[in-house]
């Protein structure tokens with residue numbers, strides 16, 4: 001069994017020797033450089049559920065700049081005051097890599113550019129770059145703009161010429177280009193020629209409704225290339241689930257700018273996901289687009305932006321999702337342990353992600369060994385290790401039968417192993433708890449209060465706390481009580497709480513599974529509890545969550561326990 005093991009340092013060595021070399025050095029350098037144009041703050045913020053305050057927008061822009069993005073589209077100053085506020089604030093933020101772009105449309109039909117409010121608003125932002133979108137599809141010109149085709153061409157040209165004369169760098173987004181190109185290729189190209197004539201720095205072909213298919217991209221780019229000298233870019237939406245593929249295809253056909261958003265946020269099904277495009281370009285195609293040393297900050301950036309956008313981080317996201325390098329099947333895990341390259345397309349560390357091994361009914365011994373090793377428990381060094389592993393697996397299956405699920409609850413799993421091999425120390429014991437939820441009058445809010453009694457080293461502590469709900473009250477009371485003994489618990493917070501009803505045919509008699517995720521700013525971990533009573537299930541998950549934090553801090557060599565004398569003084 002021991003032969004299966006690659007120590008963590010050996011594992012790194014395998015990767016450092018092989019994977020990055022293959023990915024980076026052999027492919028490098030195609031001498032192509034693609035500039036990334038991020039529109040998370042404009043197109044991305046139009047996605048359902050995505051909300052950024054103007055402070056959030058500044059923080060996202062700072063993070064994108066530090067990461068090495070070339071252009072950051074901050075918003076549409078003609079459309080709302082929040083975006084104007086952003087441009088005002090960002091002017092005073094020193095940026096290292098990025099240029100700020102303001103978004104807007106071509107001028108109104110009957111206005112001269114300098115009389116057009118939208119264009120004035122763009123100029124007033126003080127941003128160095130303007131992204132102007134215009135119509136390339138004759139159908140839109142006739143039915144939406146309702147202007148003659150040649151007037152649209154004039155609008156494109158003189159809008160760009162005006163902003164350029166005012167000193168702005170102008171990027172032209174050819175809206176619905178691929179549809180327009182299908183309907184009337186000659187007119188679609190004429191709109192681009194108008195943009196070139198006006199002085200556009202880059203012409204971006206946009207698949208605005210996300211309907212383009214992969215095989216349509218190359219021919220369109222090649223055809224346009226014959227007529228247009230200005231460098232080209234791509235702006236793709238994900239309605240056919242091809243936005244990333246379309247963007248990569250465009251790069252293969254000469255696009256030097258890729259527009260997209262972090263985590264693929266955007267209207268309807270979203271925009272092209274930069275969290276996939278950037279590593280594909282850099283690791284698989286040898287194309288530079290951000291400073292190489294920043295690529296390992298990609299996962300962090302992705303999580304940070306999801307937090308500010310108030311969106312749950314999607315686990316299944318390629319490259320940056322929690323599941324992107326999670327292995328579950330026993331045979332898979334066995335192979336990964338022998339050599340991670342066998343089952344991973346890149347080394348997760350290259351994008352700042354981590355390998356995870358999941359435990360479940362599908363698990364073999366390898367999963368258990370790997371997980372235990374990750375927590376510093378070498379099962380193979382135990383006496384009767386084979387028997388012990390079997391015991392762990394059996395217990396695991398028993399728990400799963402009763403509704404436990406350890407995927408996403410690694411904290412509980414680590415504790416379980418430690419308990420089974422008798423290496424777990426109880427940090428505290430519960431004497432009892434009581435939770436009351438009441439509504440004191442028709443106009444009053446529902447309030448919960450929890451009282452809890454715990455013992456640490458023979459010292460009893462009785463604490464009460466209020467909360468917006470019973471679980472919140474219980475969580476607060478428990479942490480309030482224990483922080484007196486274990487000060488590092490102050491760093492912890494609950495970031496997610498999920499309840500699943502099991503055996504739904506039994507209605508209210510059914511068991512519930514509570515999964516919680518906690519964070520201390522450095523790490524995030526999940527724990528689980530199952531019971532017929534939702535409070536008890538929550539309690540079990542909370543207790544594991546706190547025990548895990550203490551175990552983790554103890555393992556890191558931190559002094560977790562306050563001296564008893566100080567505790568007594570405090571009490």
Ligand SMILES: [Zn+2]
Nearest residue numbers: 043208235237
């Ligand atoms: Zn768009």
